[in-house]
Amino acid sequence: xDFPANLKYTEEHEWIRVEDGDIAYxxxxxxxxxxLDELVYVEVDTVGExxxxxxxxxxxxxxxxxxxxxxxxxxxxxxxxxxxxENDGDxxxxxxxxxxxxxxxxxxxLTQPEELESLMDVEAYQQMVD
Amino acid sequence: xxxxTIVQFTISPYFVRMKTTPLIETHxxxxxxxxxxxxFNMPISYSSxxxxxxxxxxxxxxxDVSHMGEFFIRGKEALQLVQxxxxxxxxxxxxxxxxxxxxxxxxxxxxxxxxxxxxPTGSPEEEYAFMLVVNAGNIEKDFKxxxxxxxxxxxxxxxxxxxxxxxxxxPKATEALQPLxxxxxxxxxxxxxxxxxxxxVENVIISATGYTGAGGFELYVPAERLVEVWQAILESxxxxxxxxxxxxxxxxxxxxxxxxxxxxxxxxxxxxxxxGLGWITKFxxxxxxxxxxxxxxxxxxxxxxLVGFKVTDRRVPRQHxxxxxxxxxxxxxxxxxxxxPSLGYPIGMGYVKTELASPGTRIVIATGRKKLEAEVVxxxxx
Numbered sequence: 001x002d003f004p005a006n007l008k009y010t011e012e013h014e015w016i017r018v019e020d021g022d023i024a025y026x027x028x029x030x031x032x033x034x035x036l037d038e039l040v041y042v043e044v045d046t047v048g049e050x051x052x053x054x055x056x057x058x059x060x061x062x063x064x065x066x067x068x069x070x071x072x073x074x075x076x077x078x079x080x081x082x083x084x085x086e087n088d089g090d091x092x093x094x095x096x097x098x099x100x101x102x103x104x105x106x107x108x109x110l111t112q113p114e115e116l117e118s119l120m121d122v123e124a125y126q127q128m129v130d
Numbered sequence: 131x132x133x134x135t136i137v138q139f140t141i142s143p144y145f146v147r148m149k150t151t152p153l154i155e156t157h158x159x160x161x162x163x164x165x166x167x168x169x170f171n172m173p174i175s176y177s178s179x180x181x182x183x184x185x186x187x188x189x190x191x192x193x194d195v196s197h198m199g200e201f202f203i204r205g206k207e208a209l210q211l212v213q214x215x216x217x218x219x220x221x222x223x224x225x226x227x228x229x230x231x232x233x234x235x236x237x238x239x240x241x242x243x244x245x246x247x248x249x250p251t252g253s254p255e256e257e258y259a260f261m262l263v264v265n266a267g268n269i270e271k272d273f274k275x276x277x278x279x280x281x282x283x284x285x286x287x288x289x290x291x292x293x294x295x296x297x298x299x300x301p302k303a304t305e306a307l308q309p310l311x312x313x314x315x316x317x318x319x320x321x322x323x324x325x326x327x328x329x330x331v332e333n334v335i336i337s338a339t340g341y342t343g344a345g346g347f348e349l350y351v352p353a354e355r356l357v358e359v360w361q362a363i364l365e366s367x368x369x370x371x372x373x374x375x376x377x378x379x380x381x382x383x384x385x386x387x388x389x390x391x392x393x394x395x396x397x398x399x400x401x402x403x404x405x406g407l408g409w410i411t412k413f414x415x416x417x418x419x420x421x422x423x424x425x426x427x428x429x430x431x432x433x434x435x436l437v438g439f440k441v442t443d444r445r446v447p448r449q450h451x452x453x454x455x456x457x458x459x460x461x462x463x464x465x466x467x468x469x470x471p472s473l474g475y476p477i478g479m480g481y482v483k484t485e486l487a488s489p490g491t492r493i494v495i496a497t498g499r500k501k502l503e504a505e506v507v508x509x510x511x512x
Contacts, residue, residue: 035161035163037175037178037179037180037378038178038179038180038181040444040446040469041444041445041446041469043445056499059445059499061444061445061446061469061476062179062469063179063180063183063378063382063468063469064378064381064382064468066176066445066446066448066497067447071395084442113507
């Protein structure tokens with residue numbers, strides 16, 4: 001299973017990748033997608049909203065499970081990956097196939113960047129899922 | 131505080147108690163994702179649930195369901211005991227036939243649902259002998275329950291640990307299995323069985339039953355021979371692309387057919403009549419546990435009913451979500467829900483007030499964060 005070193009991880013199995021400045025991408029980990037099995041729907045109805053760390057920003061549906069998605073850190077939801085959106089690409093299995101790349105879920109603007117310090121690095125996350 | 135703590139090495143009691151089937155190492159070697167199911171460490175999926183599901187519907191798949199329990203009831207009054215503890219009429223079974231049934235508790239709720247097999251006996255003194263197949267999570271409870279009602283000349287034994295069970299399900303099941311036995315599988319009608327040699331193993335019960343609605347067989351195999359039978363089926367199944375299927379796909383498969391799952395649709399406070407199991411509740415056979423209560427409920431009519439519904443939203447209903455009427459009033463609860471891999475939309479079952487049980491009725495599923503539009507539909511879904 002793949003866990004890139006340049007990401008930060010949460011106990012809820014989200015990852016966050018900070019791009020330049022305060023912009024970051026958020027998705028779910030390879031472990032999470034494999035536990036959930038094939039996704040059938042990704043819902044994000046919080047675009048434009050400012051959410052706090054650990055607040056729910058969306059939901060993923062697999063055949064057997066529904067799972068809420070949590071903000072790794074506080075931020076404003078700028079964009080929902082159009083390739084997953086039912087009104088656009090509607091291809092939720094992208095999350096299974098490429099969880100850290102094409103399968104990113106939201107793009108956010110950090111409002112409390114210091115919260116990144118509270119997240120796990122790759123070693124800590126790997127230890128948690130082993 | 132130094133000196134205060136005694137460090138103890140503990141093993142989770144859960145881990146210690148987790149049971150396995152004879153195929154545990156085989157599943158791991160095949161790369162199965164494992165999960166705790168009813169206290170057993172079982173495969174949930176080998177590839178993907180969707181793929182496994184569709185393989186069973188369109189082709190053929192194999193499940194290890196050895197966690198299920200098998201009881202045998204023998205003796206002069208074996209029939210009387212079975213008739214008293216179950217709702218269906220076992221006197222109607224010919225040797226070599228099976229029936230779906232349930233065991234009511236004293237209040238008319240359900241102890242378990244089960245299959246009752248009438249075994250051939252070959253002895254005039256022993257007219258009736260039965261095998262009862264019960265849910266894995268209920269083995270001990272069921273055994274004690276039947277034992278406590280055994281005032282008859284009947285002997286009850288639990289053979290669950292000595293019995294392996296494989297389900298080979300799907301339209302190509304006969305093709306996959308026929309090379310392994312002389313028993314003409316095409317001649318086995320739905321809900322009948324025979325005992326014979328299979329893959330070189332004697333005394334395999336070959337049963338034309340299943341929990342998928344896809345057709346196929348269930349094979350009761352002596353536990354110590356289970357691994358070799360499994361391997362033989364995998365080998366013989368190659369010609370028809372038999373797929374390994376975990377318990378993950380078993381749930382949407384049975385849901386699409388509207389089959390009840392113990393712990394979801396049926397449990398100790400739901401009656402068979404509420405659950406739509408009136409067709410296996412036979413009052414004419416004579417008294418059985420809670421038959422008076424159930425007869426009265428039948429005469430008065432049930433206040434709630436199990437229904438199937440489809441969701442017109444993309445979100446999937448799940449067990450325990452509330453069901454509301456169109457004006458937002460609570461009318462019941464979801465018992466099972468899943469994306470239907472065959473239909474491509476979410477479906478579910480749940481209890482609603484009887485007046486909302488007709489197909490076409492609009493209902494609302496409350497997920498907590500959201501309300502999903504749904505419609506009561508006739509079951510099976512497929």
